[in-house]
Amino acid sequence: MAVLQLRDVSKSYGQGSRRVDAVRDVSLDVDHGEVVALEGPSGSGKTTLLALAGALLSPTSGEIFLDGDNVTRYGARARTRYRRDRVGFVFQGSNMVPFLTARENLLVVGSFGGSDRSAIRHRADELLEQLDLGAVRDQIATRLSGGERQRVAIARALMRDPSLLLVDEPTASLNFELGTRVVDALLSEVHRRQKACIMVTHDDRMARLSDRIVEIRDGRILSERPLS
Amino acid sequence: MLALIEIRRRKLQFGFVTGVVGLIAYLIIMVTGLGLGLNEAAGSALLDLNGDYLAYASNSNLSVIRSKLTERDVAEVQSLSGAEEATPIGYVAAVIEFAPEESDSAAIIGVVPGSFAEPEIVEGSTIGGPNDILVDRAWVRVAGTRVGDELALPVGFATRQFTVVGIVDQGYFFFQSTMYVDISSWKELNFPGDVGQRPAASLVLLSGNDLEGMRGEGWRIVTKQDGFNNIEGVQGQQSTVDALRYMGLLIGAMVIGVFFHVITLQKVALLGILKAIGAPGSYLVFQGLLQVLIICVIGSLLAVGLALLTEATVLSSDTIPINFTNSAMTTTSISVVIAGTIGSLLAARQVASVDPIIAMQQQ
Structure with missing residues (x-):
């Protein structure tokens, strides 16, 4: 069974003549160890789809399942727990807590669930090493380079060992070389840890590094291209 | 953790507001001390009489x-x-x-x-x-x-x-x-x-x-405290001092409220990110209130230190009727902490209402 299943998911804003259909009847499965690149122009519904999968938004219709659980039935608290424990987000521009170090940015995520402190520290250090960030772990986030920040964001997303990674334009603020390194690091972690991942991108070069490209236009899936 | 680290790393910003809170608390302590001093000058000899x-x-x-x-x-x-x-x-x-x-x-x-x-x-x-x-x-x-x-x-x-x-x-x-x-x-x-x-x-x-309330043809009995309260000018003086104290607490609450309101507005995107990655609203509100408490407690301690210094230096003579008591300082400190917490409730509400979708919209 796929880790993430979207079944006829639609999302509309407004009513009557002002109604905007951001996502229309989208069905999509993402498997363990698979990176799906969502490609499309601005306003095509990519980010809305990502927000729906991450329970930041509730669909107008349709259902979303993660590991067989119907996420669309969750209340506000359950959605917070879902985002905390089962989903890892990597945002455009990384969005670190600016006054924390790289390591503290990971620790703060670990502390949300009240887990064992030494286990949290150990996992943070392990992730930072694996993403080649050991040397900058005590640097304040604002002093990290763009590439380092995005890798810290990937490490942060993996902190609570989620089933699903949702990645929004991870290379938007990076040059091609740095962007490739960040996406490589992301793919490597997703494959190694057997996570499901949706990566939104404008950049076809980055999309081609994924396992499958899903092209989206006007809120609908236009095409799907497996790459590996 | 988040609250303490932010204060440590943004010393100037938090130091400034702590200083302002400290000065407000100092002003309240001074006004309270002045009220006590004036009361003492008005009739401590009456209150200190042995009878009831x-x-x-x-x-x-x-x-x-x-x-x-x-x-x-x-x-x-x-x-x-x-x-x-x-x-x-x-x-x-x-x-x-x-x-x-x-x-x-x-x-x-x-x-x-x-x-x-x-x-x-x-x-x-x-x-x-x-x-x-x-x-x-x-x-x-x-x-x-x-x-x-x-x-x-x-x-x-x-x-x-x-x-x-x-x-x-x-x-x-x-x-x-x-x-x-x-x-x-x-x-x-x-x-x-x-x-x-x-x-x-x-x-x-x-x-x-x-004996309170007993009266004869040419006399009536009241408590010593009632007698003190009826000394000419005492009640008006006490009302003035109380009004100044409450005004000080109100200003303190407003300063803290506005500070945290502005800080929260500046951090809406960050709060959205934290909520998006699973931080419960209650956790973020707690972090904010912890910061308020720390600022108010340090500000109050600063004010007490300043008041003691003032008492030991400027007010060591008898020319100003001012009296600092431990209870006045403690009461003022607690009042400042409570006023600060009340002032920050608006910001706490803002924090609780930040929508995590903002994490994606504000990029």
Whole structure:
């Protein structure tokens, strides 16, 4: 069974003549160890789809399942727990807590669930090493380079060992070389840890590094291209 | 964790607001101290009397100045069944020259020597005769009077010599340092004219139970505290001081509220990110309130330190009636913390209502 299943998911804003259909009847499965690149122009519904999968938004219709659980039935608290424990987000521009170090940015995520402190520290250090960030772990986030920040964001997303990674334009603020390194690091972690991942991108070069490209236009899936 | 690290890493920003909160708390402590000091100057000598109740003349409107009791009134009050002890006391203000061209006013209290109204002596001896006088430390500080010195008190257009036999520590009455004489001498000082027209006392001091509200034809009994509250100007003065204190607390609450409101507005995107990655709203509100508490506690400690420093330096003289007590400082500190927390509730509401979708929209 796929880790993430979207079944006829639609999302509309407004009513009557002002109604905007951001996502229309989208069905999509993402498997363990698979990176799906969502490609499309601005306003095509990519980010809305990502927000729906991450329970930041509730669909107008349709259902979303993660590991067989119907996420669309969750209340506000359950959605917070879902985002905390089962989903890892990597945002455009990384969005670190600016006054924390790289390591503290990971620790703060670990502390949300009240887990064992030494286990949290150990996992943070392990992730930072694996993403080649050991040397900058005590640097304040604002002093990290763009590439380092995005890798810290990937490490942060993996902190609570989620089933699903949702990645929004991870290379938007990076040059091609740095962007490739960040996406490589992301793919490597997703494959190694057997996570499901949706990566939104404008950049076809980055999309081609994924396992499958899903092209989206006007809120609908236009095409799907497996790459590996 | 997040709250403490942010304060540590943004020292300037948080240091500034802590300083402002500290200055507001300092102002409140100063105003409170001034209120206590003014109260003390208004009538600590009255409050420090050993008894529990005071009998005033019925027609005095509880004014010590206007209260004049007859021998019969005093005898009636002294014979009340609930009164364990009752002794007449008198009050008159006098201007006393203590050095050539140097004088100051004093509250002359007449007491029955050996009665429970006679204050405790800190130096010298008690009143032994009609020409003996006890002077308060407050007078000693101003005039440098010592035991054995002579003081000339005005009697009509003349003066009468008194010998300082003892020093007491009773404080002030009507913003004047106090002196104690035999009540028979007080009668002469207060009413130098016709001996037959002299009242027996201004008040009767009583100790006992359930005497409040008792009244006779020419007298009525109130608690000592009620007597103090009715000293001319005390209530107006207390209301002014209280208004200043509450205004200070309101300003403190507003400063903290606005500061955290602005900080929260600046951090909406970050709060959205944190919520998106699973931070519960309650966790973020707690972090904000923790910051408020830390700022208010440090600000209050700063204010207490400043107040103590002020007391030890600028206010070490008797010229400003100000009095810092531990309870006033503690109460002010707690009030500042509560006001700060109330002020930050708006920001806390803002934090709780940040929508995590903002994490994606604000990129």
